[in-house]
Amino acid sequence: MKLSSLKSGGRDGTLVVLDQFGDRAVKVPQIAPTMQSALDHWADVEPELRAVFRLLNQGNLKDAFALDVKQLHSPLPRAYQWADGSAYLPHVELVRKSRGAEVPASFYTDPLIYQGGSDSFISPHDPIELIDEAWGCDFEAEIAVITDDVPMGVSAEDARDHIKLLMLVNDVSLRNLIPAELEKGFGFFQGKPASSFSPAAITPDELGEAWDGGRVHLPIKAYVNGKLFGEPLAGSDMTFDFGQLIAHAAKTRHLCAGTIIGSGTVSNQDRSLGHACIMEKRMLEKLQTGNAVTPFLKFGDKVKIEMLDSSGQSIFGPIEQQVVKYDKLRRAA
């Protein structure tokens, strides 16, 4: 099943069921008005939403309408929790190596997760508003899951059962703000502005054999200005699966339905598949030649992130965004 949220209808948008190809959609106010509302009552509404999905794919719903992807927001336009892991150790190893530091042994047994801002996500086709190019704007192509209610102290194995939906993420990062921010010791804040998510949130069964219960075994594709930047395999080198990430997040507290848990930048030991963020490429350049030459995103640059199934069909729909200079006056108008 594929779900999404129309931008219209208020701050939380309007829940829609998408058809298999993301071409047509139908509102479901009789089941749940918003995505968060559906997640708040998931066990009750899931069968009803699946029934609508079946009818929609059969062409049997008179209220269905042709979809313009620009109508869609991130599946949760705002969320009560966005916790992003850093589960691909090749990414962490490269970051550390570029500054001459070792990766602590504990990093291979204890997941890294940071608490992200979740109050106002960007729509998948809306611009990334940036005040200053010098902040070093980068994308991070990731996978994320949405959970139902997760009890404190859940095991990694039981945590897998709480994964209800999957999405792609662009975890926008301001690289030149991050070192000083992390140095202060309290983690990311200004260095991680609003993220955006793929138009569709899908149930795990949509992935077929590409989903093993904790990892997605497909490449994630990232493009900059129309050119393939990387297509690393999301199923490889993910040291901690989503069950482990959720269990880590729930060690000392309950997680509310609608919690989004991210994988961190997809990254492989095999560097031949390119990169899911610009920083990795720059660090490799620095290690190889002493100079990082690939620039971070400038005003006007475009990023696209998507994932295709074995037949070449986009599973989640693409995230396609342009970096623009933030214009306070234009926005207020």
Added chain:
Amino acid sequence: MKLSSLKSGGRDGTLVVLDQFGDRAVKVPQIAPTMQSALDHWADVEPELRAVFRLLNQGNLKDAFALDVKQLHSPLPRAYQWADGSAYLPHVELVRKSRGAEVPASFYTDPLIYQGGSDSFISPHDPIELIDEAWGCDFEAEIAVITDDVPMGVSAEDARDHIKLLMLVNDVSLRNLIPAELEKGFGFFQGKPASSFSPAAITPDELGEAWDGGRVHLPIKAYVNGKLFGEPLAGSDMTFDFGQLIAHAAKTRHLCAGTIIGSGTVSNQDRSLGHACIMEKRMLEKLQTGNAVTPFLKFGDKVKIEMLDSSGQSIFGPIEQQVVKYDKLRRAA
């Protein structure tokens, strides 16, 4: 005006207007069903809510009912953002001093803020569920503000106008998990479980002259097992006011209405007024005698946090919580 949320009515509770003394309340479904809904439309609903507050205080509302504080949740039972500052530098200085480190000069000009978990706050009179006493459970008595929509890049001065409500906070902290967690570089996660907030969220005018637009000039009182633990002055030694904290949080992104910004543990250079967390007392003991003797909270221990006006009236109502051993089976029942 004083607002609160009943636990009943769903995950976001039910918005109620409280009378001046917090004794009586009235639901306002015709204005806004929940606190978040009121904040989403604050400019429109504030005058209507204030009208109800006036009538309630005059005893002119037939739907008003006598309130049992146990009916109340945190004013926002869950929020889209909880960003907690560390604005009282005496607290930071003591933490650093106890481990023999200097406070970087930048800490006096650049606020510390961490992104907290906001998906499921504890009710002000519900227990703090803890799996393991060895995690070193501590309270932190703080003040927090709730904002309306704040545009990216707001100035500290303009940010003050976005402060719509104030609350008290118990920012529960697991001291023995924090050092290893911060060492990893991504900030707090497991070390900061669910926080709780005072029963009432109040508009700034309720503080009269004790509110200067950015700071609250009253002592915050913290009790452990019925004994006063500290009553530091919230208006003293707050290096960054709430306008500066909000501006820091909004430097690279918009903040959604309903964003909660915390002050950090209230702490004074003058140690004679005691402490708003146990850790500070332990650090002073360690510096003075080599041994921290005051224990962290154990199962059964009680914490109370409140703030009184000049006539001795509780302004926000108290946060009163007991630490209990988490019982997964009991909770599921």
